[in-house]
Amino acid sequence: MAYDPAAEVVDLCRDLIRIDTSNYGSDDGPGERKAAELVASLLEEVGIGTRILESEPGRASVVARWGGESTGSTGEARTDALLLHGHLDVVPAAAEDWQVHPFSGEVQDGYVWGRGAVDMKDFDAMLLSVVRARQRAGRAPERPVVLCFTADEEAGGHLGAEVLVRDHPEELEGCTEAVGEVGGFSTTVRGRRLYLIEAAEKGMAWMRLTARGRAGHGSMINPDNAVSRLTAAVARIGAHEWPVRLTPAMRTLLAAVADLAGTEATPENAEQLVEEFGGAARMLGAVIRNTTNPTMLSAGYKVNVVPTEATAYVDGRFLPGYEDEFFATLAELVGEGIEIDYVSNQRPWEMPYEGDLVDAMGRSLLAEDPDALVAPYLMSGGTDAKHFTKLGMRSYGFTPLRLPDDLDFTALFHGVDERVPVDALGFGARVMDRFLDEVAGPAKG
Structure with missing residues (x-):
C-alpha cells in the first residue's frame, strides 16, 4: 500500500469526537479515560509503547516516546526531544442547539461535525494518522519525539499538563521544543491566504470577586450593601477600555497585513488592520490589548433580604x-472592600518568531500552498503550552488547516455546529508529515 500520512485522519477524527470527553470544570464530566485508552491502543497497535497517567479517577493523559534510536548522519544519537501535544477534553455542548448531534462525528457537506472538531481532536487525529503511517513505513524519527495527549486543558490544564510538568517531569525529559494547538490555520486577507502560527499567549487571570456587607431587611436603608458594592466594581471592569499595546508577534502580523493594504502598521491604525481579518477579528482584536470580561454573578436568597455576601467571576487576559499594567489597573477598577481570589492565574508567554522550527513550519505550509503567506500571532486564549513552557521549552501552536475563505473559523471554537473541512484534515496531515521530515529527521552536522 502506498504511503499516505492522511489515510486515517478523517476516521480517527470521527472516532475521537464520538467519545464524549466534556469538561465541566468539575467532577461531573465523563473524563478522558475512554479517549486515552483509544489513543493508547492506536499507538500500541503500531509498536509504540504508551503510559496512561491519571491525576484523578477518569482524568487521564497519554504519554509515549517515539523514535530517537538512530544515530543519524553525525554518528551520535540526538537528545533534544520534540514534544507534540494535544488535549483530549472538550467543552460541553447542548445537542438541542446543533444541526447534528455534537458527539456523532457525522460527515456532512464536506465537513466533519462535532464537539472537538477544531478544539482539538482534529490535531489529535492528524498526529495519530501521521505517526501510525510513518511507523508502519519504517519512518520513525531519528530525533526523540514525545507524544502527549492531555486531560483537562479546557479547565486550565490543572489535572493534565500541570500534573505532568509537576509530578512526572521524567516523561518530558530532554524536550527542548513543543508544538501544540491553535496555529497554522489559514485566514484570508484581501484575497490572499495567510497562515497564522501561534508564537505567544496572553496570561490568564480567572478571578472571583467577593464583597461583604451588613445583612438586613430590603425595605430599610443599608449603606453597607455587598451587592451594590460588587456590581459597581463589575460595571467598572466591564466598561473599561484597555489601551492598544502591540507585542512583537502582533507587530509582525500587522506589518504583513499593512503591506497587503498598502500602508504601515502603527498602534493608531492597529484596530483598522485587525478588521481586515473579517470574522477572525473577534479573536485578534483581543490580542492588541488586555481584556476583562465579567462572566458570573451570585448573591442573596430572598428578594427582601440584603445578603451578607456577593460574588462575581471575571475572565481576565493580559499581554506578555x-x-x-494589568494588575495595577485591575486593583483601581475593583476598588476598596472587595477581595480578589484567583481560580486560575497563569503567566503569558512569547517566543521569538525565528529559528529552525519556525522555518520548518513555514516551508511545510508553503510546500502545500505555495502562494500563501505565513506570519506569527498572539493567542487570546490559553493552551497547555503555558505549563510546558515552565520547563523551558520553546513552544508554538501549529495545527495546519487550509480553510475556505467564507468559513468563520474562530466562531467554531467552543461554538455551536463546530466542524472542520474534510480536505483541511488531509491538508494538515500532509503538512505535519513534511514538518516531521524536517525537524525530526537526521541531525544536522
Whole structure:
C-alpha cells in the first residue's frame, strides 16, 4: 500500500469526537479515560509503547516516546526531544442547539461535525494518522519525539499538563521544543491566504470577586450593601477600555497585513488592520490589548433580604510584558472592600518568531500552498503550552488547516455546529508529515 500520512485522519477524527470527553470544570464530566485508552491502543497497535497517567479517577493523559534510536548522519544519537501535544477534553455542548448531534462525528457537506472538531481532536487525529503511517513505513524519527495527549486543558490544564510538568517531569525529559494547538490555520486577507502560527499567549487571570456587607431587611436603608458594592466594581471592569499595546508577534502580523493594504502598521491604525481579518477579528482584536470580561454573578436568597455576601467571576487576559499594567489597573477598577481570589492565574508567554522550527513550519505550509503567506500571532486564549513552557521549552501552536475563505473559523471554537473541512484534515496531515521530515529527521552536522 502506498504511503499516505492522511489515510486515517478523517476516521480517527470521527472516532475521537464520538467519545464524549466534556469538561465541566468539575467532577461531573465523563473524563478522558475512554479517549486515552483509544489513543493508547492506536499507538500500541503500531509498536509504540504508551503510559496512561491519571491525576484523578477518569482524568487521564497519554504519554509515549517515539523514535530517537538512530544515530543519524553525525554518528551520535540526538537528545533534544520534540514534544507534540494535544488535549483530549472538550467543552460541553447542548445537542438541542446543533444541526447534528455534537458527539456523532457525522460527515456532512464536506465537513466533519462535532464537539472537538477544531478544539482539538482534529490535531489529535492528524498526529495519530501521521505517526501510525510513518511507523508502519519504517519512518520513525531519528530525533526523540514525545507524544502527549492531555486531560483537562479546557479547565486550565490543572489535572493534565500541570500534573505532568509537576509530578512526572521524567516523561518530558530532554524536550527542548513543543508544538501544540491553535496555529497554522489559514485566514484570508484581501484575497490572499495567510497562515497564522501561534508564537505567544496572553496570561490568564480567572478571578472571583467577593464583597461583604451588613445583612438586613430590603425595605430599610443599608449603606453597607455587598451587592451594590460588587456590581459597581463589575460595571467598572466591564466598561473599561484597555489601551492598544502591540507585542512583537502582533507587530509582525500587522506589518504583513499593512503591506497587503498598502500602508504601515502603527498602534493608531492597529484596530483598522485587525478588521481586515473579517470574522477572525473577534479573536485578534483581543490580542492588541488586555481584556476583562465579567462572566458570573451570585448573591442573596430572598428578594427582601440584603445578603451578607456577593460574588462575581471575571475572565481576565493580559499581554506578555504588560502584566504590571494589568494588575495595577485591575486593583483601581475593583476598588476598596472587595477581595480578589484567583481560580486560575497563569503567566503569558512569547517566543521569538525565528529559528529552525519556525522555518520548518513555514516551508511545510508553503510546500502545500505555495502562494500563501505565513506570519506569527498572539493567542487570546490559553493552551497547555503555558505549563510546558515552565520547563523551558520553546513552544508554538501549529495545527495546519487550509480553510475556505467564507468559513468563520474562530466562531467554531467552543461554538455551536463546530466542524472542520474534510480536505483541511488531509491538508494538515500532509503538512505535519513534511514538518516531521524536517525537524525530526537526521541531525544536522
